[in-house]
Every structure is written in structure tokens, then in C-alpha cells.
Amino acid sequence: MALIDSIAGVAKAFNDLAVKPLLAVAAASGFLLFSSTSLVAKMGMAKLIADYRSWLGLALVVSCAYLLAHALVFLAQHGYNTFEARAKQRARMAFLKGLTPDEKSRLVPYIIDQKASVVYQITDGVVQGLVAKGILFRSANVGYGTGFSFNIQPWARQEIEKNDALLDGATPVASSPHGWMAN
Numbered sequence: 001m002a003l004i005d006s007i008a009g010v011a012k013a014f015n016d017l018a019v020k021p022l023l024a025v026a027a028a029s030g031f032l033l034f035s036s037t038s039l040v041a042k043m044g045m046a047k048l049i050a051d052y053r054s055w056l057g058l059a060l061v062v063s064c065a066y067l068l069a070h071a072l073v074f075l076a077q078h079g080y081n082t083f084e085a086r087a088k089q090r091a092r093m094a095f096l097k098g099l100t101p102d103e104k105s106r107l108v109p110y111i112i113d114q115k116a117s118v119v120y121q122i123t124d125g126v127v128q129g130l131v132a133k134g135i136l137f138r139s140a141n142v143g144y145g146t147g148f149s150f151n152i153q154p155w156a157r158q159e160i161e162k163n164d165a166l167l168d169g170a171t172p173v174a175s176s177p178h179g180w181m182a183n
Contacts, residue, residue: 019070026063029056095133096159096166102126104170107135110152111160111167119147 032040032049033056040046049056099107106126109115117139120127127150130136139151160166 017066019067022063022066025059026067029060029063032056033060092134092155093159095135096156099166100126101169101171103130103135104167105172106130107152107156107160108167108170110157111164117149117151119144119149121146122148 032045033053037046040049103126106118106120106124107130109118122128122143123146127136131138131150134153135156136150136152138148140149143149
């Protein structure tokens, strides 16, 4: 177990190395290794480079390998995040395109009437379904009777306003703040 812990500790320490100092090490060692001999002689470092050439080479290789690994991890994470964002957007659009007439009717007050918040019963299964799909969210923890305020997610408002045909076929539902009490 101690071996695994020590390997994990080395891996964590390696991962915690800052990129900027390693970039400086790579640049400096590469400069010293690949500079012309006349420039190295003018700087007075010819003996230093001759004595420690293998260590400078090792520093260059290790720092460049680490920087390359860092770049690959960054690109992989960026690619994964982009993929996830696109998948999330496709799922959201699928939710909006697959709305039932009842669900569409609950969204009408937000888009047609330009309301920021609408009160619905907490027991309204259609509204709770829209909450589960991430289209609506409960905006207040305190309600009137069994009614609570619900808001539409900004992304959903934007998509529906761009394509108001998504609400075609909505069935009429009371949209006044206490209209649900008449049911």
C-alpha cells in the first residue's frame, strides 16, 4: 500500500507543477543547447554547457514532455466540454420539439404574455415535468396556498422566441396568478 501511496503522491506532485516555470525551463535549456557556439562563448557559458549538456537535454525533454501532456489534457477537456455542450443543446431542443399540448400551454404565458413568473399548483404534474426537463424552475420557496411561482429558463425562452412554432397546438389554460384555483 505504501508503494501505491508514494506513486500517487509523485503523480499528484507532477500534476501540481506549474506550467509557466516549466515553460521557462524548456525555453532556457533549449536556448542553451541549440545556440551557436560563438553566442555561448560570448555569454561565457561554453564550459557550463559542455559539462552539463546531458542534464540540459534531460531538462528540455522532461519539460517539453510535461508541457505536451498538459496541452493534450487541455485539448481533451476542451473537446469533451464542447461535446457535452452540444449534446446538452440537442437534448434541450429535443425536449422543446417533443412538448405535449399541455406542456406547450404552460409555456404560453411566458412567451406570448411576456411574463417573467407564473404561479402554478405545486401538484401540477405537467409543470413538474417541465421542471424535470429543465425548461421551468421554481423561483420561490414560499407559495400562496399550494401555488408557487415558476420561471422559464433563459435558454428555453430564447429558443421558443426564435421559433414560436414550438408552441403551436397549445391547449388553453388559465394563466392568471390564481387562475389555477378555479379548477
